[in-house]
Amino acid sequence: MDLRYSESDEAFRAELREWLARTLPQLDAPPARDDWDGRRRYDTDWQRRLHDAGYAGINWPLAYGGREASPTEQLVFLEETTRARAPYVGVNFVGTLHAGPTILTEGTEEQKARYLPPILRGEEVWCQGFSEPGAGSDLASLRTRAVREGDHYVVNGQKIWCSFGHVAQFGELIVRTDPDAPKHRGISWLILPMDLPGIEVRPIETVLGSSEFCEVFLDDVRVPVENLVGAENDGWRITQVTFSFERGTAFVSELMDSRRVIDDLSTVVRDPGQRRELGHLAAEFDALWALTKRNVSQAAHRGAPGNGGLMIKLAYSEARQRLGDLSLRVLDRGALDLGREMVEERVRTLNLTIAAGTSQIQRNIISERLLGLPREPQVQIA
Amino acid sequence: MNFDLSPDQEALRDGIRSLCEGRFPMKRVRNGFDHEMFGELADAGVFSLRADGFGAADAAVVFEELGRAIVPGPLVWSYLAHSHVDGVVGGLEVAGREPTWLVEHYEHLDSLVVVDDDAVLVVAQRAIEPAAPIERPLDPLTPVHRVDGLPAGEQIGDRELVASWRREGAVVSGAFLIGIAQGAAELAVAYAKERRQFDRPIGSFQAVKHLLADMVVRAEVARSAVHAAACTLDDLELGDVERAVAGAKLLAGEAAVANGKTCIQVHGGMGFTWEVDAHLFLKRAWLLDTVFGAADHHADAVAKMLPQS
Numbered sequence: 001m002d003l004r005y006s007e008s009d010e011a012f013r014a015e016l017r018e019w020l021a022r023t024l025p026q027l028d029a030p031p032a033r034d035d036w037d038g039r040r041r042y043d044t045d046w047q048r049r050l051h052d053a054g055y056a057g058i059n060w061p062l063a064y065g066g067r068e069a070s071p072t073e074q075l076v077f078l079e080e081t082t083r084a085r086a087p088y089v090g091v092n093f094v095g096t097l098h099a100g101p102t103i104l105t106e107g108t109e110e111q112k113a114r115y116l117p118p119i120l121r122g123e124e125v126w127c128q129g130f131s132e133p134g135a136g137s138d139l140a141s142l143r144t145r146a147v148r149e150g151d152h153y154v155v156n157g158q159k160i161w162c163s164f165g166h167v168a169q170f171g172e173l174i175v176r177t178d179p180d181a182p183k184h185r186g187i188s189w190l191i192l193p194m195d196l197p198g199i200e201v202r203p204i205e206t207v208l209g210s211s212e213f214c215e216v217f218l219d220d221v222r223v224p225v226e227n228l229v230g231a232e233n234d235g236w237r238i239t240q241v242t243f244s245f246e247r248g249t250a251f252v253s254e255l256m257d258s259r260r261v262i263d264d265l266s267t268v269v270r271d272p273g274q275r276r277e278l279g280h281l282a283a284e285f286d287a288l289w290a291l292t293k294r295n296v297s298q299a300a301h302r303g304a305p306g307n308g309g310l311m312i313k314l315a316y317s318e319a320r321q322r323l324g325d326l327s328l329r330v331l332d333r334g335a336l337d338l339g340r341e342m343v344e345e346r347v348r349t350l351n352l353t354i355a356a357g358t359s360q361i362q363r364n365i366i367s368e369r370l371l372g373l374p375r376e377p378q379v380q381i382a
Numbered sequence: 383m384n385f386d387l388s389p390d391q392e393a394l395r396d397g398i399r400s401l402c403e404g405r406f407p408m409k410r411v412r413n414g415f416d417h418e419m420f421g422e423l424a425d426a427g428v429f430s431l432r433a434d435g436f437g438a439a440d441a442a443v444v445f446e447e448l449g450r451a452i453v454p455g456p457l458v459w460s461y462l463a464h465s466h467v468d469g470v471v472g473g474l475e476v477a478g479r480e481p482t483w484l485v486e487h488y489e490h491l492d493s494l495v496v497v498d499d500d501a502v503l504v505v506a507q508r509a510i511e512p513a514a515p516i517e518r519p520l521d522p523l524t525p526v527h528r529v530d531g532l533p534a535g536e537q538i539g540d541r542e543l544v545a546s547w548r549r550e551g552a553v554v555s556g557a558f559l560i561g562i563a564q565g566a567a568e569l570a571v572a573y574a575k576e577r578r579q580f581d582r583p584i585g586s587f588q589a590v591k592h593l594l595a596d597m598v599v600r601a602e603v604a605r606s607a608v609h610a611a612a613c614t615l616d617d618l619e620l621g622d623v624e625r626a627v628a629g630a631k632l633l634a635g636e637a638a639v640a641n642g643k644t645c646i647q648v649h650g651g652m653g654f655t656w657e658v659d660a661h662l663f664l665k666r667a668w669l670l671d672t673v674f675g676a677a678d679h680h681a682d683a684v685a686k687m688l689p690q691s
Contacts, residue, residue: 001391001439002384003613003620009383072383266688276678279685283629287607290385294606297385308606311599360588366598367591371571374586 003293005072012069013076019053020084027087034210040125040167043090047122056120057096059247064104064112065120071247071300075293078252088253091164095119095126099172101245102189106230106238115170115191127168129159129192129216130239137361140183140236144218146175146190152222153177153190155198158215161355165201165214168194173223174235187235191227198222208338208347248295248305251316255292258285258320261327261342269330277326284319288312307370314362317352324349385609387443394436395443401426402451408659414523415455415487420470428457429464438550438615442557442608449561449638450568452659452666454523456487458555458673459495462547466538467493467504474532475673481530486669488513488527496535502543503535521665549627552674553615556608556634559670560601563637566645566663567597573649584648593648597641604630604637625687632680638667 005013027046031038050056051065058077060066069077089096100119103111118124135142144157155175162171171192178186194201198221204213230238262282269275291308298306324346328335335343353359367373387395405422427434428448431441441461448457459473469492474483476498485494491507513527520526539547571594574585584590611630614620642664646653653660671677 001387001609001613003610004617005383263689266685267691272682275685276681278688279681279683280632282625282684282688283607283632283681284603286610286626286629287603287633290606290610291603293383293385294609297383301384301386307598308602311602314595315599315603360592363592363595364588366595367585371585371591371594371598373571373574373591373594374583376586376588377582 005076009070009072009076012073013080016055016077016080017084019055020080020086023049023053024084024086030087036167040091043087043092044122044125046087046090047092047096047120051121056122057100057116059245060100060104060116060120064116071249071296074247074249075252075296078249079256082253082256091125091167092119092122094128094163094168094172095124095170097245098128098242099126099170099191101242102172102238103191103229105241105244106189110226111191111229124170125164125168127162127165127171127194127214127216129162129165129171129173131161132158133160137358139239140187142174142176142187144173144175145179146177146188146223148177148225149222151225153188153225153228155190155192155218155221155223157218159218160204160213160215162201162214162216163212165194165216166203170194171216174239177235178233181233184236186233187239188232189229189235189238190223191229192221192223193227196221196223207350208344244304246305246309247299248292248297248309248312250309251288251312252292254316254320255285255289258316258323259289261323261345265323265327265330265342271330274326274330281319281323281326285323288316288319291315310362310366310370313357314359314366317349318359320349320352321346385613391440391443394440395447398426398428398444398447399450402447402453406451406453408451411452411454411523412662414525415490417470417490419453419455420460420490423453423455423457429460431461433465437612438553439609439612441550441554442612445554445557446561446564446605446608449558449666450565452523452562452565452662454487454666456491458551458558461554462551463493463495463504466502467495469493471495472507473497476532483529483532484516484526485510485513485529486524486526488515488529489525495538496532497544497547499544500541501537502539502547504538505533505535509533521662521669523662523666524669548674549615549623552627552631552680553608553611555670555674556604556611556631559631559634559638559667560605560608562663562667562670563597563601563604563634563641566638566641566660566667567594567601569659569663570594570597570641570645570648577650590648593644597644600637600640604633607633622687625684628675628680628683628687631675632677632684635667635671635677639664639671642667 031042057066058069058074062068096119103115132142146153146155171194173190173192174187176186177188198219200217202215204211204215266278269278295305295308327342328346338344368375456472460471463471470490471493472487472491473495474485476496494505496503510529513529516526574590575583577584607630611626614623614626645660645663649658649660652658
């Protein structure tokens with residue numbers, strides 16, 4: 001067990017710090033929360049700067065414009081950008097962390113050449129079209145249909161929870177191409193140009209009263225066959241490939257941010273019971289930070305983050321919500337103002353235990369994949 | 383940076399694990415601690431880790447395995463006192479003028495080390511009189527005697543040693559506690575795969591498997607904290623050692639207690655019997671949560687280290 005960063009990691013840190021110190025003062029003021037054009041501009045401008053400085057696609061291969069950084073360098077990158085309060089990945093999230101890695105792994109050379117560079121340069125924004133109103137935790141039961149007609153798939157259906165759907169040029173779309181196959185075997189993965197006729201995007205009003213999420217309605221949308229990624233009906237497997245990109249760094253920014261919230265709260269909490277609770281939460285986030293270092297270490301030295309990689313989301317999201325609960329109790333009646341950062345934070349973090357696999361699904365995954373417990377009986381749809 | 387176990391640490395873990403499996407199966411553990419057991423652990427180098435050049439992180443690996451097998455005895459104290467006092471050494475943390483003290487494993491001790499805020503003192507066991515056994519100790523594998531008066535003893539260390547033992551004792555007992563948390567999780571998982579109700583293994587029910595998932599997550603999070611604290615003890619430049627140690631003991635104690643309880647719950651009615659081992663994990667966890675700082679003490683300690691207004 002060695003927690004010291006290597007000399008080359010520290011050299012990378014020093015160079016990055018210097019660049020951040022030079023670059024961050026040049027940025028405009030962050031846009032208002034609901035100014036989506038402004039947020040798109042701001043986030044993609046940041047992505048462009050990362051690209052020009054050689055930090056875009058930090059873990060992507062050199063051949064596709066990435067930096068091919070080691071897992072510990074990725075950790076350093078996230079530590080330093082978060083510490084310096086650099087912009088978050090924002091609207092570039094799906095492109096750089098989800099659709100991009102998927103195309104990188106499963107796409108044709110033509111698809112890689114067409115789609116990857118604009119993602120890294122911050123020129124094209126992607127959204128996700130996975131969940132449906134009837135397919136959430138049971139994602140593979142999705143019903144959006146794609147029927148092959150000549151050189152096109154004709155797509156009909158409805159997607160929900162499409163992050164950044166209203167500012168995206170492309171969507172990663174999963175559709176049912178074989179309704180007769182078992183549910184996991186009739187799914188295909190398509191690149192959806194968001195400007196095709198028949199697409200309607202409607203923002204979803206969340207519990208915060210605004211949203212980065214949209215519903216997308218697809219009505220006879222004709223998607224060129226060349227936009228199929230991987231083989232037809234192999235889409236379910238393709239949805240899983242982003243996991244192979246995971247290097248244990250998934251919640252680095254969030255953990256650092258949580259520790260900052262704890263420090264901020266600590267300056268105002270006086271009640272001994274609340275202070276004890278805060279001390280407890282600080283210990284938990286220290287431990288989750290250590291767990292992250294273990295996950296990154298295992299990714300660096302064994303190729304994958306190991307068991308802790310399956311646990312961090314569950315542990316982080318639940319601890320973060322308890323931190324939010326405490327901050328509301330500290331604010332007392334001051335919590336009646338949703339405009340206060342800590343209050344908004346508590347409301348926003350309600351989705352942590354839901355998005356990208358609910359805590360209940362996380363527990364299923366841990367108990368079935370890690371502990372080898374038998375699955376619940378599956379309801380087979382003929 | 384590689385926070386994973388090193389190949390040497392993996393070998394150490396495997397060695398102690400096979401020692402525990404071979405020499406300390408539950409049947410023997412249930413008979414409690416004795417001198418023969420002490421001798422075997424001493425021969426394996428459990429108490430002389432420091433003298434043999436191992437660090438706190440290595441000791442954490444060893445004591446986690448001992449905890450996983452809930453090996454009884456004054457193990458942490460004998461480890462801490464190794465280079466100061468020979469033989470089977472028990473320990474007692476005293477604060478102020480308590481009317482009476484509870485000493486663990488009294489009958490098997492050669493010496494007792496007494497730690498207060500200012501000094502570490504050593505007292506020969508035979509000099510402690512009178513000591514009355516608690517008829518029904520909470521942990522049946524940890525006999526406890528009531529001691530009404532302690533002889534003056536011989537000072538073997540000052541505040542510096544007190545601070546050092548408190549830190550290392552918290553980390554090593556924390557390591558034992560994550561072993562308990564891990565062992566309880568393994569026991570519960572095995573039972574959930576085997577026990578059938580409603581024509582299915584109970585481990586297939588989400589209501590049960592989610593309890594089991596929480597057990598392993600708790601153990602893993604606490605393990606990360608204990609290992610980070612142990613590494614920081616070995617390399618003080620890594621960070622705030624007091625905060626790391628306090629957090630580690632806090633989370634390890636909680637994980638062990640919670641997993642001990644959950645282990646009983648998963649076993650249902652059988653979990654409430656003497657025959658099933660589940661209660662032994664929980665009872666040791668409760669006991670160890672009282673040494674080297676209990677949960678609330680450490681939560682308050684971490685809170686004190688946070689920025690103040």
